[in-house]
Amino acid sequence: MIVAEQKPVEELRRIITPYERILLLGCGTCMTVCGAGGEHEVSFLHSALRVAEARSSDGVHSFSEYTVKRQCDFEFLDLLVDKVNEADAILSLGCGIGVQVVAERFPDIPVLPGVNTSFMGMAKEWGVWDERCAACGDCRLAETAGICPITRCTKGILNGPCAGAKNGKCEANKDMDCAWILIYKRLEKLQQLEKMRRYYPPRNFRVIPRPRRIVKKADVDLGEDNG
Amino acid sequence: MANSLFEEKLNSHEFLVTTEVGPPKGADVSEMVHHVDLFKDKVDAINVTDHQSSVMRFPSLGGCLLVKELGGEPVLQITCRDRNRLAIQADLLLAYSRDIRNVLCLTGDSIDVGDHKEAKPVFDLDSVQLLRMAREMESGKDMGGNELKGVPQFCLGASVHPEADFVEPQLVKFEKKVAAGAQFFQTQGIFDLESLRRFMQYASQFNVKILAGIIVLASARMARYMNDNVPGIIVPEATIDELAGVEKGKGLEKGIEIAARLMKTIREENLCQGVHIMAVGNERIVPDILEAA
C-alpha cells in the first residue's frame, strides 16, 4: 500500500499563501490506511488551519473539506465539480498519484500536494510502516526467499551481502536488518541456498523509463469479417 | 604473460605487501605524492582509495596516474556507488590505456556514511557484476555486446570480510567473486589470527591470492569510532584494551606495534599470501611497520 506522510503544517501554510478559498481534499483509500490524508486527518488539518488563520493578523484564507473514495480515478472526482467551482486552489491530501489525477481532471485550478508520498510498504504494527516494494518492474522475489534486495538493501545490490553489516544491521541504518543476512537465513531455512550462490547479472533498468505504462487491452482487428 | 608487475608478483610465491593512499579532499596532491614516494619502493603495490567512506575526494584513477608517474605500481579501486556501467567501462578503458591494470572491484560504502548524504547512490552494478564485466571486456566486448576497438586486460581483485560477525553469507559472496574472475583478495581488517586461519582453511581450495588487511589504529577512541561508524571494520575488545592501556600520545606507537606483530606472524607462519596495510590518515608510518615486522 502507498504510504505517505503529511507535510508539516508550516509548509502547507506556505504553499497555500497565494490563494484564498482552499478546498482540502482527502482520500479514502491508501492515505486513510496510512493515516496521512483520510477524513480524520483532513478534519484535523482543517481545524489547525482555521486556528492559524484566526490568529494571524492578515487571515485571508477560508477552507472547505471533502474526502473522496479515491483520487486516482477520474470517476470519483466528478462529485467535486461544484466544490471546485467555489475554490481558488485544491490542497490534496492524496498521494502523488491523486494530486496529479486531480490536477489533470481540474486543469483550471491549482492543485497542491499535502503529503510527501514516500513508498509502497506494509504496516508492521499500528503506527509503523516499512518500505517493501520499489516497483522495479522485474520482480525477483523468487530468488531471494521473498525478501526484496532492492528495497531492503540500502545499496540495492543483487549479489549480496556487502561487508558493511554489523550485528545483522545495515551500515547505513542501524535500525534496519541487513537484507542479505535475512535472505541468507531464510534461504537456508528453505534449503535453497544455491539460489544465493548464483550469479545475478546487472538489473535491466530499461523497464523503468519514466513514465511507465502498462496496457492491458489487446490490439484487435475489428474488420468486417469479425463483426 | 602477466598483465602487470603486480600480477607477476602474485604468480610468484613471494610474500606480498601492499598498502593504500587516500587522495586529498581538494586539488592539492602534494601530500599524497609525498606518501607515495615514501614507500613506493618498499611495497609491491599501492592502492588508491575511491571516495573511501563515501567522502568526496580526488579520484582513484587520478591518484593511480600519479603513482604510475612516480614509478610505483598502482591498484585502481573502483566502487559501484558513484558510476553507472557506462562510466565504469570508460574508466577501465582509460586505466588500461595508461597501463593501470590492477583493479580492485568494490561495491562501495553507502552514501549515508559519507559527507554528501543527499547525493544519489548509483549502484548500477555490484562488485560481482563489476568483476564479470571487466572479464567480459577482456574478451573483446562491452556490456552491451558491442565489439571493442582496443581490448583491455586486467589483474582483478576484490575484498572479503573474514571477521564479519556472521560470516557464512560473506563466504557465499567470496565464492561468487572467485567465480566471476577475482584473482586476488585484500581482506577487511584482520585482528584475530584464529579467524584468519579458519578462513584460509576454507579459502585455500580456490586458486586466488589472499592479502590480509591490517589496519593501523592510533587510539582506543579511534577504534571505537571505527566500530560505530566505518563499515567493514570490527575491532575486538582485546585490541581496544591494548590500545587503551598506553599513556597518552603513545597510541600510534602501540598501533604500529600491533600491526607489525600481526604482519610478522602472518608472514612467519605463511598464513596467507601477503598483507595489505591500511594506515589512512597516517600513511607516513607505513615504512615503520615494514621495519618492525
Add this chain to the structure above:
Amino acid sequence: MPASPDEIEQALEEGVETMFLVAPTKMRRGNGRLSVTCVRMELGEADTGGRRRPVPIEDSEFNMEFDALVTAIGQAPQVSEDFRLRLGRGSTIQVDPITLTTNRAGVFAGGDAVTGPATVTQALASGRQAAFRIDDYLRHRYPLGDKEAEKTLSGELLPKTIEVIRKIERLEPPLLSPETRTKEFKAVELIYDWESAVDEARRCLRCGMGAEILFQDKCATCLTCLRVCPYHVPYLDDGGTIQIPADQCQACGICVAECPAKAIALRKPYDRRHIDEELEHALKSAAEAKSKPLIVGFCCQYGLFGTGALASLWREGKAGIWIVPVLCVAKLEEGHVLRAFEMGAEGVFIAGCGEQCSRENTAFWVLQRVEKVRRTLFQIGLEPERVQTFNLRAGEKDTAKALDDFTEQIGGLCLASVIKQEVKS
C-alpha cells in the same frame, strides 16, 4: 427466601445464637413474656424442586421464653383488596408474562410484587418492559410478543477480552460495629465517602453495545480499530470485512477517535453525546460571561465528581475556566482539542482518572493525541504548553495548584502574544 451470606455473617458477628432445624409450633403470652414451643426437625425426602424438606422429629418438643419475637419468614407484597387484583402464590400479583397486564384493564404490574423477592435489577427490567407495554396499550398496538422472544441475548465475553478488562473489586461499604448494631436500629451499612462513591460508580459495566462501523462505505479496512482496541474486539470476518460485535465491545471509544476514515460511531445515544455540543455550550457561556483568559478543561465525568476542585468549577465556574465533561477521556479526539482553540480557547487541559480509569490504555492514547496537538500548535505558531494533562486523582490541593499555575501560564502567554501583536503593528 434464604438469608444472604452477608446477613448471616453480620448476625454471627453480633453474637446471634443460631438454632438450625428448629420450628416453632405454639406461642403463649404470659407473665409479660412469650413462651414458644419448638420442635426439632430433620431433613427428609427431596421435594419436586430437589430440596430436602425438613420433617419434625417426634416427641422432640421443648419450650423457650422470649421478651420479643420477630418473624422474618419472607417477604410478600401487601396488596390492598380494594385493588381487586387477582393474586397468586405468596400474595403476588398475577400478570400475563408478555404484556404484564393484570386482570384489570389498564393495570400493569412488575417487580417483586409479581415475582416475589428478587433482585433490584430484575425489578428495573420489568419496569422498563412495563413502560413499553403501557406505550403499546395506549397506542392500541399489539405487544411485540414474538419479537421479544427473538431478542438475542448478549453472548458470553470472550476470554481474550475478559483478560484485558480491569478487575476492580467491589468496595464493601463500612458497617457499624456489631456492638453498636445490637443496641440500636440505625442502618447497619454506612454510606461511602465521596471518593469511594465515585470509584464504585466507575465500576459500571456499561453493558457493551459500544462501537459500530456506521459508515461501511467509508471503512478502508485499514485495521486500525483492530490494532488499537485493548480488548481485541474488532475482527476480520471471512469476507474480509471488519466486524465489531456489540456484545463484546467495552465502549471505551478508542477506535472511534483513532479511525482514520471516521467510520466508527458509538451506538448508544448518550455515549455519542457530542463533545462538540458540550464544547459549544461551554464556550457560548464563556462568551456571555466575557471571561478571559479562556481555558477549556476536558474532564472525565466519571472522575469529575470525585474531585472537589474541578467539580466545583464545573458547577460554579471560575473566572476563565470552563469544564467540558467527557465520558472517559479516551473518547476525546485530537480534533476536539483543536476545536476548543478554534472556538477561542487560549489553553486546554485534559483531566483523566490516571490509574483509576477503569479502561485500558487511556493514558497512552491521550498522550499520543496531546503530542500531536502540541506539534501542530507549534507549527502554527502557538505554544505547545497551551495543552496540559492533569490527573483527577491527584489530591485536592495539588489539583487546585495545578489549575492556578496553568491559568497563570496561559495568562502570561496571552499577554505575550498581545504584546507581540502590538509590536508588529
